[in-house]
Amino acid sequence: MDAERVVVIGCGYVGLTTGACLARLGHDVTCCDVDGDKIAKLARGEVEIREPDLDELVSEGVAAGSLRFTRDSARAVAAAEIVFLCLPTPMGADGAADLSAVETVADEVRELLPRGAVVVTKSTVPVGTAMRLTRLLGREDVAVVSNPEFLREGFAVQDFLHPARVVVGAEEQQAAERVASLYDPLDARAVLIDPVSAELVKYAANGFLATKLSYVNDLAELCERTGGDIDVVTEGMKRDHRVAPSFLSAGPGWGGSCLPKDTAALLHTADSAGVGFPLLCAAVRANTHHQARVVRKVVDCCGGDVSGSRIGLLGLTFKAGTGDLRDSPALAVARMLSDLGARLRGYDPTCAERSEVERTRCVADPYLAAEDADVVVLLTDWAEFAVLDWAKVAEVMRAPVLVDARNQLDPRALTREGMTWRGTGRTLR
Template sequence: MFARRIVVVGTGYVGLTTGACLASLGHRVVCSDVNAEKVAQLSRGEVRIHEPGLAELVQEGIAAGRLEFVLGSAGAVADAEVVFLCVPTPMGSGGGADLAVVESVAREVREVLPAGCVLVTKSTVPVGTSARLRELVGRPDVAVVSNPEFLREGSAVHDFLNPDRIVVGSDSQDAAERVAALYARLGAPTVLTDAASAEMVKYAANCFLATKLSYVNAIAELCERLGADITDVTEGMGYDRRIGQAFLQPGPGWGGSCLPKDTAALLQVAEAVEFDFPLLQATISANARQRERMVAKVVDACGGSLDGVRLGLLGLTFKAGTDDLRDSPALEVARLLAARGAELVAFDPGLRGDEPGLPLTLVDDPYQAAKGAAALVLLTEWQEFRTLDWARVAQELEAPVVVDTRNHLDPDALRRAGLSWRGVGRTPVG
């Protein structure tokens, strides 16, 4: 494999992981960002993103001379062979993806891209974006390629270096093959297709996962009404190879930086071509209902009212292993609880305590969260919550009730500590 000169524009979760991992594969990578302080920190090997293994890869890349960080993108791309766009595409008005940053970067670099350079969209973008960028750049000597990412926060480095597949799409076969070759050392199955199909793969995959989660949450509610156990039901389902074990865990709803905006974006894309997509709409509606259902569980556990009731919360990030609060179902449940009049005290091992706008008080350990609370509510599945001293938790709580919205805890361990456990899709214990 030939080492390539690569520029990565944007140093968020996707951009920084992409740059550091490509450098670890032997390429020479320059990562650009518009935040001068962030560039300075990264140049010193300081990584503020909570992502296992990422800081080490950044430091190794800098030490080896294969990874550097610069301010601004126009100067960085002057001798690039491949330029990756890894910039935000947040949910815009109407639910569609906001491409303002993508298009702004394209305008900024279009005159300075070297002839023969390949411009790659790594950010999640709607179908047709590659065609739009080709028109915007207006350079027949610069190919545009779609190369969607499939990285999970908390395991992004592992996912990049151990991919299920590499998807590359372009109307230029040569450009697509050049981008695919960047990953040759990984030995992953590679899908070479047109740009529109590559863009569609990311949305189709994420919306399928969201649908799977909404489905299992509905089955969990049905289990509660029928006296079945969702844990046994999903185990029986998961052994079917057509279904698989992944994304069969019920919870307070799905969230994060991808699924909410991708489901909304695909729904808007469907509407734009006059395609009725009731299945996806139902998936989104069921997710909103699931959060309300978790609130109802807490209300019931506290005797029917939360007005002035103190609640302890375990976890606020959208999933364990991250510090990301974007579209967190845990945080949304917390907001709904606060709207019902509850006084919230929370602990999350991924948060620093300086996050703005939280409807609660953050404390330094889970026992402080439990102190004087009418119930303890687990919202994020951090592994350390499983090994708490539950006898001590029982002493701290005002009432011996734990609502486990992730089915993450051992009900028998809580029962032995004198606590009542209430989960999702399962019979209460204690």
């Protein structure tokens, strides 16, 4: 593998992980961002993103001189061999991905790119983006390659350095091989395909995972109606080698920075192509339904009306191990409860310094969230909730009732501590 001069434009979650990991693999990397304060902190090795091992990788790269940070993207691009676009592609009002940031940067770098450079889209972009950028750049001597990221929050560094697959999509074989060679030190075979298929892979994967989660939550509702136990059912499913064991945990619905945005973009693409995609449409509707089911359980526990009731929320991020609040199902539940007149106090280990999130007053510890509460709802399965003093929680509550939306806790142990427990797809036997 020959070391490449790589420029990463965008120092968000994907960009910073990509830059730091490519530097670890031996490449000369410059990361660019318009946020001067962020760049200054990163240049000192200070990482504000909550992600295991990322701060160590950044510090290591900065100290070794293989990783640099700058706001001067023009100067960096002019010396680049490969340029990664790691820019936000938020969901627009119609569900389509907003490519304005990507197109703006492409326009800015068009005349700066050296002859023979390769532009790589790393962020999740809709079908046809590679072709669109090729036209926008208008440079026959510059190739555009799609190299979608498959990074799970909380495992981003691990996923980058130990990938299940590396997908590279390009019309030009030489450009595809050049991007694929960046990953040569890794134990992963690069799949070289056309750019349209590469752009579809990420959406296809996330659409499938969203559907799988909605399916499991539908099963959980069926278990509640029939007396089954969703944990037992899914354990049986996992023993079938044809059913992958991940994404089989019932909960308060799915969310985060990827699944809602990517399912919406995939449905928009399908609609534009005249494809109905009824299965994915149903999965999205089911997700809203299961968030509302959590709310109905809380309402039932309050005697049919939560107006004026004090509700404690444990966990606000979309999943444990991350500080990401984007499209969190916990916050969707909070909004619905607030709309019904509930007074909310919430605790999350990543939100201790906030005063309020989505009409939820943030407090410094879980016992404060439970204090004088009529119901406590466990919405994000942080490990610390499993070791709380639940007898103390029951003691400080007005009514010791827990809605365990993640099935994180042992209902019998909670009962012994004086709590009334209500789970997801399970009944106390």
